[in-house]
Amino acid sequence: MAAPCGGTMARPLVQFASCFRRTAVGKTGFRRFSGTSLCRAAVQTERATESASSPWTLMAAVCLQRLPVISAPCSPVEQRFKQLVQQMELENSLLSDHELRLLEDAERMSRKQADNYDSDEENDSRDQDIVLAQDLEDSWEQKLKSFQPAPRVRADVDEDLSSAERCLADSLVLLAEQQVGGEKLWLLPQAQWQQGETLRQTAERALTSLPAAALAATFLSNAPCGVYKYKLPRAVRTDRSVGTKVFFFKAILSDAGPSAAAAPANAHFMWLKKSEMQRFLKPAYAMKVNSFILNL
């Protein structure tokens, strides 16, 4: 096999410390994500560039995914089960401090209204008469009413295929329109491998060379997750170039950059769910790509 596969194995392993946060605060479209990769300054084995060049052109592509931001809606069976379980747990649970206080206050009020009430008999000399538990509950209800949660599904944003904030409950994959041998095809962003770099660096270069906005991504591993082989038609085939081999690398989107909303050249890339991707990809390519994109 040609140099690159061996090259990826011989390079020092890149360790990573990554921290994934899933909070609703901040940018609505993304999970807050920070990843740092520490390059080990270990032995770099020099692979002598072999003179025997293989007839295959090597390319590396990046499968950039935007993870879901909100949880998927429950199916009817799941909803019914959830309600049942919640009801059972409520019936089996003990009273909380707040509920006990409510009961005590109600009982004290009823004792006060009674005719033979003597305030000296009151055992508890705490100032619970000032702030009743019921008042606290009312004030909390008021605060809840003034809270407006953001809508879970926004139909207009979902229609826009190039926005990274569509379909918040699903994971989306980035597709770019690239020129391949005279045709414009919709593919995972790819770039050609050059001598002296690892395939992962090629994939990173493919990502940064997109005309789109700055996409900050974290690569999951040095090892590719899939490969696609394309043989040129017999007429064009020569001894030097039989076809191309594309290696896919997985990456997770951490931040789409501030200009995500205002990029005018949106026709060049799309964020698609796995089911929608079938429409845009060639069948052989789609088959290979489907095998490593998880539909969880």
Place this chain on the structure above:
Amino acid sequence: YLPVSVQLQTSFTQQTLNQTLSLYAASANGRQYHSMPTHGIGRWKHLLTKTVKKKKERYQMKALVPWTDVSYGTLNVTVSGYDMTLVEHYAQHVHQLCNRLSIRAALCYALPTRTEEVMLMQEHGTKMYVDAALQTHQRVVQLSSVNTTLCPVFMEVLLKNQPEGVQLSVKEHTEEDFRSRFKVRPELQELMAQMNQ
């Protein structure tokens, strides 16, 4: 004739008694003060070999697995969040996933819970009052030697199954992480400092 048969019987029983007693005398720890023939019938501890009891050692750190070209070393997967049921269930999910994918989960432990009090300013006034007490729970699953080819699949499954309100963090395990679990003993540190001076 009766008396003769009685004598014969008594002598027979006497003989059996003597035999059994002599059998016991022949065994290793012969105790003969019980005259019942079945005395000591349930003893079995004398058949085992004597084992020396190990003294319980201080809790040492397990050796850190070094990273190689094809696998990561000791990794710490920390799951933290405010909701304890979610955090614990997610940690269990991580552990079961490792078992399913044949990744060795070396150690699972919990870090101490941190309580944060949320104080709000009063509407009319300068005093702050306590609104709520939030508790952050943390569970750690330590993995040894994950394959590089398996890692992206594993990470992706973890990320896609991450529930809301739960933070996931994957880091290398270091000695500092291990030592942070222990309580600080200021008197011991003072004495050590004095000794070293």
